[in-house]
Amino acid sequence: MAGVNTHDPERQEMVSRRTMLFGGGVTLLFGGIATRLYQLQIANHQKYLDLAQENQFNRRVLTPLRGEIVDRFGDPLASNRKNFRVLLVPEQARDVDAILDKINKITPVSEEKRARIMREIRRRGAFTPVQIADNLSWENFSKLNFELPHLSGVLPDVGETRDYPYGADAAFVIGYVGAVTERDLASEESDEERVLLRQPGFKVGREGLERTYEEELRGEAGAMNVKINAHGRVIEELANSAVPPVQGKTLTLTIDSELQAQAMEILSKPGERMPDEPQSAAAVVMDVVTGDILVLASTPAFNPNDFNVGIDPDLWKELNQSPYKPLLNKPLSGVYPPGSTFKLISAIAAQRAGVKPNHSVYCSGRVWYGNRYFHCWKRGGHGNVNMKDALKHSCDTFFYDVAKTLEIDLLAETARKFGLGQTYELGIPGQQRGVIPDRDWKREYFAGNPAQQPWFQGETLSCIIGQGYVTSTPLQLAVMSARVATGRAVRPRLVRAVGDLILPAPEAPLVDVDQDYLAVVRAGMNAVTNEYGTAARSRIDDPDWQLAGKTGTSQVYAITAEDRARGLAEPEDLPWARRDHALFVCYMPYENPRYACSVVVEHGIGGSRAAGPKARDIMKAVAEKDPASRAPLDPRTLARAAGVRES
Amino acid sequence: MSSIILPGRRRGFRDKFSRLHWPLIILLTMIAGAGVITLYSVAEGNWQPWAMKHGLRYLAALGILIGVAMVPIRYWMALAYPTYFAALIALALVPFIGEVNMGARRWIEFGGLQFQPSEAMKIGLVLGLARYYQGLRAEQVSHLLYLIPPALMVGAPVGLIFIQPDLGTALLLAATGAIMIFVAGLSWRIGFLGIVGAIAGGYAAYRFDVLKEYQLRRITTFLDPERDPLGQGYHLLQSKTGIGSGGLTGKGFMEGTQAQLKFLPEMQTDFIFTVFGEEFGFVGAVGLLLLYLAVIFAGLSIAMQSKLHFARMMTIGVVATFTLYVLINTGMVMGLAPVVGVPLPLVSYGGTVMLTIMAGFGLVMSAYVHRDQDMYRSGDSL
Incomplete structure (x- = not known):
């Protein structure tokens, strides 16, 4: 077919x-595209x-500084310090593992920490910065900055972290802060607070005042609008849109940090005959007029700074397993039979029951009651003793005699009037009530055992010397001595001011008993230290600061005949945990009292030898400083000073 | 293919130059100008790194266009099959000597130059198919026997490109081929069956995991971008946000926040329409679409004016490729088509595509310059 015209x-x-059909179709499709444009751009x-x-502007949260916690003179117990840290923006990091390897060469990143970082990255998403190392030294921080060009996605940052300048000394007063948990986030009501909590390295109060006053201490988040690009990189900070963060309120305490530190040192001092034994002890010092707690000491203690940066698991284990319970806030949460310190209450209750102070009892060393002997601590007996002597020598027999006819409910009521068996609003969670037994209590306690429900008078004999069912906390014992000293229902307090709001000292009405009953008790306490009573060693020689006290030794384990047969003669031969607790309560000056103090040395064997001297040393330090006569800090001045500092 | 008989005298260069379709050149230049402006904006008001180069490339490509247009259409017809087969061989060589780039093997080195055979195939297939239909009578087009060669001609390169893998280009070539076969006169019945077959094939590919995971993800993302706004859907959502926030008249030249703040990926290439839409708004975007439509219609009118069947078919092929580029790209950035990485012709930055498009329009221009020429068939191709 060659040559055919095509x-x-x-x-x-x-x-x-x-x-033309194609052209028509294309026109239709272009119409579709235009319609889509209309839909997006017009409709x-x-x-x-x-x-x-929304893309362009991002609200960046400005983390507020946590409020400081200061002592009565403005000395910080909890403050903030610069924290050199490293954040990682997962999205910008090519290989998180490789980056962590590099950082590991500068500052160690443990396997657990690595796992935690990975977990956090997964949980928070690629956009949120995750803290990978903090509390770096300045040297390591500069090294890291030098390496920065090789570490994409790594963001050096200077944050603020909690600092406890007194370390372990104020641990139980302040508590500590810790990392935010899922539960914290869940319990937070507003989204804004949740955003704040999600800020890298943000901490919330975990224990003590830090926890109770979380809301006041946290402060208010500020915000700044920033212009960002798709990578989250800030292009421009719009400073005029910024709402500055507001630092949390300052918490002003009643504590005297100097005395607190001294008390901690005195408490930790080993006992004379057992230099290797750690001292598991508690001390409380109160201003008997205002109720201000000046010292709240507990040994051994943990260092809250260890918790702040995330506690080392080994340390945590050690703290938990130690028999000396370094995590227990002993002044508030430790319960001990008050022993003979309870006799202050017993003497008042006896007078309420009609026993006169000059009532005399012959002490032969033991009393037969019911079907057994009740022993006085002094085997040979005290001879004839009246009420003041009974306190001075801590004679048990005198009180056994009173107890034979004393109504337990009257004893319990008296104990409660003087502050035992109750907790106080201090802002520290975990306070124990202790036990002040009465008939109702026993019925309830033995609800499942009707035979044991009635009160047996023999039990009153145990209770009247602070044994048996009776238990109390060192705080309660301090309140008791303050009330005995003043005759007023002094209430302890720990927080003097929140922000610049000064909290008034709680009312202290007269204790609802005949005030005359107290005279013999005070005279007895004075005799204990100043008239060669059971704590003559704990006398303070300064006539201006005459100390009146009462010893207590509460039995933990009764030495049996078998023990004696095995050659166990001295209490030191018992294992630590079976030795008696040593207690001491006191106040000073004897005339016109100002300070009250209680000391408990766990398993310290004897009140006069273990607890009394410590109380004396603490009170000497208190007398020397006399904090109550010094003007405490007015938080309003502090707030003004802070304002000046900011501007 | 043997002797070709020429009607009329040969024209001089100056004569031919005056016969160029100047409105088409002006339209193309305007579109390229829109590209320069947008690239200048994307670079935050800098001629570097894209705008200047884009303009210069366009001028160079325009020279090529005119050069191609000056060459008599019969030469191009003579070169049609060789071009097609050369491109096919190069494509077949890619799996063996190709450079791996971003997980796909698409480039080969040729005398120190990087060369993408799939781009050459865009021209090659158009030429090859046009040449094939030059030899076919109208009634032969729908004859099954005569459908086998074009099916193979389309299928072979599509298959080779698909395994590179480059799904976008493969589909583009397949669609270009289909349009050419349809315009050549394929019966509706067979066309319909073909569409059904393509859908079934697509479904089978989906079922039997022929697609790479990223290809599948693109399709699922396209179907539901909000499902994964920070992953694959992120780009699409940002792109729609950019265009939508432009509104009627746009945010103004260099004022597009989405673009200027780098919320968009590949702004200088695949997502340039977003920048344009954001900064110049509905008015600007529709204006640009109208320019494209004008180019398409100029091309179609050239096809209808050509006496030579080869020229007609070739022009349709070039215009179809161009149209598909525009529709897929604009559809893609607005969520009407999957994100397959197809540039917006003459506006997106990129030398290879610019060259392909302008060379293609050079052929169209040659068809226009030589529109009066026809020739006699020396014999049936089969």
């Missing part, structure tokens, strides 16, 4: 028709405009 009208016509314009605005 001109083919039919073919040309077909192509023309189809071309839904506002929606996308809003999205674009």
